[in-house]
Amino acid sequence: MSSASSSRPRTRNTWQKQAIDEILDASPDFLSAQQIHQSVAETGRSVSLATVYRVLQAQVEDGVVDILALDDGQTLFRKCALTGHHHHLVCRNCRATEEIEAPKVEQWADHIGDEYGYTDIDHTLEIYGLCPQCAHSAS
Template identity: 45%
Template sequence: MPTSSAPTPSTPKGHAPAPKLGVRNTWQRAAIVSVLRDIDKFVSAREIHETLHERGEKVGLTTVYRTLQSLSEVEAVDVLQNKDGESLYRHCLTEHHHHHLVCTICGRSEEIEGGPVEKWAQLVAQRYGYELVGHDAEVFGVCRACQEAQRTQAGER
């Protein structure tokens, strides 16, 4: 475990573990996981459905939603909500509790360990007399590539 208080990537890109498919390993589930593994950002069920269609996979949108829900239940996918409340999904790269650093422009994300977040959540719960049973914390920002693109666009004006 890192000694720094700064969040650190928890899994290097390109070293993702084998997908956790859950109890029922269907071809539709495998196709959806394949799409998620190929995309390096959080995406909506509709985007996954469109990608499946582009690949020639005939998987209904309802099946995509149901499959994502069941994959979420076995923690095979990470889920977060965008600012409009829509659920976004990404293949889970680690087996332990983690948080996400998400680019608000392109959607790219990094899995980060959140030691300081864990400590903070425990302190807040204790301060108000609660027993901590869980928490969700996502960190949003603008990735380097998008920062550079913004600088380039600003320079062109």
């Protein structure tokens, strides 16, 4: 998850942003930009897919929307439950997701950056496994 680099939001409060926010607020799950685009269209409003991507990217940069990049190349979005930088524990089967803090990862990333002379360190981390329900179903 990318953290915001300034406290000033980049996203203007347009009707498109409000419509996207309504979709994200109503879903506990990560959604693709295409799913969000389709959901907005189902409300009778017309918004371009490019606008959906722009709004989502600005919200990711503002730190209010999480981004989850799956290993199949798909990118998903969800409203953040935690404020500040955090990571995700994701079920490979059902995509259930827990938001987790990992301070030792932050320290490690900063240390590696320092070791190689890098500054302005940022990173993403997702941990994949099977949630208890999917693990139980598999046995």
